[in-house]
Amino acid sequence: MAEAKIIDGKAYAAALRGRIAEEVASLKAQHGLTPGLAVVLVGEDPASQVYVRSKGEQTQAAGMYSETHRLAADTSQADLLALVAKLNADPKIHGLLVQFPVPDHIRQADVVAAISPDKDVDGLTVINAGRLASGLPALTSCTPLGCLMLLKDTLGDLSGKRAVVLGRSNLMGKPMAQLLLAADCTVTIAHSRSKDLPALCREADILVAAVGRAEMVKGDWIKPGATVIDVGISRFPSRDPVAAAAGKTRLVGDVAFDEAKAVAGAITPVPGGVGPMTIACLLANTVSAAKRLHGIDA
Numbered sequence: 001m002a003e004a005k006i007i008d009g010k011a012y013a014a015a016l017r018g019r020i021a022e023e024v025a026s027l028k029a030q031h032g033l034t035p036g037l038a039v040v041l042v043g044e045d046p047a048s049q050v051y052v053r054s055k056g057e058q059t060q061a062a063g064m065y066s067e068t069h070r071l072a073a074d075t076s077q078a079d080l081l082a083l084v085a086k087l088n089a090d091p092k093i094h095g096l097l098v099q100f101p102v103p104d105h106i107r108q109a110d111v112v113a114a115i116s117p118d119k120d121v122d123g124l125t126v127i128n129a130g131r132l133a134s135g136l137p138a139l140t141s142c143t144p145l146g147c148l149m150l151l152k153d154t155l156g157d158l159s160g161k162r163a164v165v166l167g168r169s170n171l172m173g174k175p176m177a178q179l180l181l182a183a184d185c186t187v188t189i190a191h192s193r194s195k196d197l198p199a200l201c202r203e204a205d206i207l208v209a210a211v212g213r214a215e216m217v218k219g220d221w222i223k224p225g226a227t228v229i230d231v232g233i234s235r236f237p238s239r240d241p242v243a244a245a246a247g248k249t250r251l252v253g254d255v256a257f258d259e260a261k262a263v264a265g266a267i268t269p270v271p272g273g274v275g276p277m278t279i280a281c282l283l284a285n286t287v288s289a290a291k292r293l294h295g296i297d298a
């Protein structure tokens, strides 16, 4: 059997960012509207710092307004919620996200509940999750949205496909399953208590792995010809000892890539698959939020 097609998320995301930049230019020219994104980071988690920097850079590169708020790790929950309230009311800001995880003394659920659903570009509020589950227009979590775009680009119509989503987080697994259901797939959500994961996965025409366990999904878990979307990111020291000593890391997905690509029909690599789609979809969500807030038709 031929090796799997490698799904190039980096190229797809670059093209998407290009389309978003064009739309931003036209919103400015026709409506005097500059979509604005505010990102709030509490503490110094190194991976979060990298994500937040990229979000700011890519927002500006698309011609949008960008604000990054870096708060000390000991910032109180009350002070964080006060900033969220200020950004909710700021007319320059159409998309607002607080980078998670937040330090232990802050309750993530309280932060999510404080974000205006109209600006909730991570799709985490109960309102947006409920709208998605009810088939209503919603701001939807960026990574699953990116996965769905890659799946539609690879497979076209998803109707009737058997989809298995590994992982049931509010950020990833649950919205992914809802998006696949809305695309008329037959969806199974699996998690840490599911029995016989290999057999479950082998039923899937579409397998989305969002677990965070390096190379958990083996080649023999995959139905021949299936499309595999690997969301997982685990960090390990670089294989190059000099680079490792300098603190360089390498990213590993949830799927044993070399084994899987010999069986699958198409597969996303890590890095270069799902990862680049997340920020591109964040920009897309911010543009959607800005248009909705200003009553501009999609």
Ligand code: NAP
Pocket: 143, 166, 167, 168, 169, 170, 171, 172, 173, 190, 191, 192, 193, 197, 210, 211, 212, 213, 231, 232, 233, 234, 274, 275, 276, 278
């Ligand atoms: P999470 O909140 O930790 O959720 C992980 C899910 O995996 C949970 O539902 C958990 O089940 C399930 N799980 C854990 N171990 C399992 C096992 N041995 N067998 C079956 N299921 C298992 O993580 P998340 O936020 O959804 O993220 C998942 C992964 O995607 C992480 O590696 C994260 O870094 C990555 N990610 C990447 C991007 C990107 O831009 N590429 C974006 C978001 C997340 P229980 O519910 O039963 O505990």
